[in-house]
Amino acid sequence: MNTASRTIGDTGVTLAPLVLGGNVFGWTADRATSFALLDRALDAGLTTLDTADVYSRWVPGHQGGESETVIGQWLAARGSAARDRVQVMTKVGMDMGAAGQGLSSVHIQRAVEASLERLRTDRIDVYFSHVFDEAVPQAETLAAYDRLIRAGKVRAIGASNFAAGQLRAALDVATAQDLPRYQVLQPHYNLIDRAGFDGPLRDLAQAEGLAVVTYFSLASGFLTGKYRSESDLAGSTRGDWARGYLNPRGFTILAALDAVAARHGAQPGEVALAWLMARPGVSAPIASATRLEQLEGLIRATRLHLSDEDIRTLEQASAPTPTEHRIAMISSTTITTAEPARIILRLCKHWGHRYTVDYDETRGRIELPLGLCLLTAGEGTLDFRLEGTPDADMDKFEQVVADHAQRMARGETYTWQWTRQAG
Numbered sequence: 001m002n003t004a005s006r007t008i009g010d011t012g013v014t015l016a017p018l019v020l021g022g023n024v025f026g027w028t029a030d031r032a033t034s035f036a037l038l039d040r041a042l043d044a045g046l047t048t049l050d051t052a053d054v055y056s057r058w059v060p061g062h063q064g065g066e067s068e069t070v071i072g073q074w075l076a077a078r079g080s081a082a083r084d085r086v087q088v089m090t091k092v093g094m095d096m097g098a099a100g101q102g103l104s105s106v107h108i109q110r111a112v113e114a115s116l117e118r119l120r121t122d123r124i125d126v127y128f129s130h131v132f133d134e135a136v137p138q139a140e141t142l143a144a145y146d147r148l149i150r151a152g153k154v155r156a157i158g159a160s161n162f163a164a165g166q167l168r169a170a171l172d173v174a175t176a177q178d179l180p181r182y183q184v185l186q187p188h189y190n191l192i193d194r195a196g197f198d199g200p201l202r203d204l205a206q207a208e209g210l211a212v213v214t215y216f217s218l219a220s221g222f223l224t225g226k227y228r229s230e231s232d233l234a235g236s237t238r239g240d241w242a243r244g245y246l247n248p249r250g251f252t253i254l255a256a257l258d259a260v261a262a263r264h265g266a267q268p269g270e271v272a273l274a275w276l277m278a279r280p281g282v283s284a285p286i287a288s289a290t291r292l293e294q295l296e297g298l299i300r301a302t303r304l305h306l307s308d309e310d311i312r313t314l315e316q317a318s319a320p321t322p323t324e325h326r327i328a329m330i331s332s333t334t335i336t337t338a339e340p341a342r343i344i345l346r347l348c349k350h351w352g353h354r355y356t357v358d359y360d361e362t363r364g365r366i367e368l369p370l371g372l373c374l375l376t377a378g379e380g381t382l383d384f385r386l387e388g389t390p391d392a393d394m395d396k397f398e399q400v401v402a403d404h405a406q407r408m409a410r411g412e413t414y415t416w417q418w419t420r421q422a423g
């Protein structure tokens with residue numbers, strides 16, 4: 001049984017059973033639709049909203065801040081009673097262009113004021129480090145958050161896209177220097193993308209009592225069952241992100257979702273969310289909706305209780321296969337790199353059937369283009385964390401990764417790219 005708490009320590013912040021994803025506001029949901037979605041969510045008790053300063057900067061013509069702005073307009077329109085009922089989670093750290101990026105004290109101080117202004121509020125309920133920043137000592141980041149908490153501008157802090165080692169180090173620094181602890185974790189996790197959380201990260205979050213809110217809970221819509229062939233992707237904003245799931249493992253998982261959904265008279269996406277809510281260590285999934293009908297599905301999901309047999313069906317379809325265990329063995333490889341180690345490795349599985357791993361030594365920031373799987377490195381070490389669909393080419397992939405590890409161990413600097421075109 002899932003016993004993860006939705007109450008964040010003694011902060012007084014309690015999360016809703018499902019967190020409403022905010023990247024759609026001002027992007028795939030216009031202002032009027034966003035207001036309608038937010039009204040209905042509040043009415044149904046989905047009072048926790050997740051956004052980020054950077055949403056939706058990836059859209060041509062957008063600067064970032066579009067989502068926070070819409071949420072702020074809605075909060076202002078609905079008044080302080082609505083604000084008091086809502087928990088606002090936002091994030092700092094991604095590249096905001098001229099407005100900066102990263103987790104330095106200076107950037108956090110500037111970014112929080114900009115977020116508060118856009119959100120038209122005096123406090124953020126959970127403020128996330130959007131992605132680990134290897135260029136800034138964790139003590140500096142936590143000290144910046146400490147000042148914000150003391151000033152009443154932030155109630156709790158969270159970490160998103162952190163590897164287990166990075167989170168462990170942050171918690172240790174907090175204890176050693178009497179700084180605030182990350183109390184919420186936001187990993188990429190859903191029925192089909194499990195490697196990023198199942199394992200050391202989940203164990204750590206559970207042992208340390210962190211609340212966990214999962215993002216991409218519907219795998220960009222794939223787990224709703226609406227993308228079952230290439231032709232279903234046409235015309236969809238998120239179609240490209242879901243393309244990589246159109247493979248045997250994806251179809252096996254959809255079949256399991258269909259079977260469980262039929263038992264409950266529910267939709268596949270509702271089952272995928274209910275599975276997350278039942279997962280050990282998960283406090284609440286984050287999911288977005290762009291239409292009211294979709295939001296009703298999210299609401300229904302919070303009332304759906306899966307039986308042991310349902311869980312078994314879903315586990316059988318989605319549990320790591322023997323090949324994935326082999327990949328997991330790679331993921332435990334740790335090698336020492338030349339200092340300073342700034343490593344970004346990404347395994348992209350959403351551009352058609354093409355896998356791309358690229359390595360960028362110079363940028364010093366982990367960017368997470370939406371829909372990409374993240375491989376990341378800790379300070380001075382390189383941890384491979386791979387997610388992928390088992391296939392024959394994985395042997396070759398392992399070889400490439402091993403070769404890369406050796407070159408890194410020798411301290412070589414180079415650009416490396418490998419692509420695979422599925423048959």
Ligand SMILES: NC(=O)c1ccc[n+]([C@@H]2O[C@H](COP(=O)([O-])OP(=O)(O)OC[C@H]3O[C@@H](n4cnc5c(N)ncnc54)[C@H](OP(=O)(O)O)[C@@H]3O)[C@@H](O)[C@H]2O)c1
Nearest residue numbers: 021022023215216217218219220221224287288290294297
């Ligand atoms: N921390 C991070 O780095 C990070 C990264 C990404 C996202 N997030 C957070 O997680 C949230 C959720 O991620 P996401 O919105 O990108 O992905 P998601 O929750 O996996 O997918 C949501 C999308 O699926 C579709 N959908 C929802 N209900 C549906 C239904 N009943 N039937 C058919 N389609 C349905 C909608 O897209 P259509 O418009 O295509 O129908 C919706 O926008 C974001 O809003 C954001 O707050 C965090």
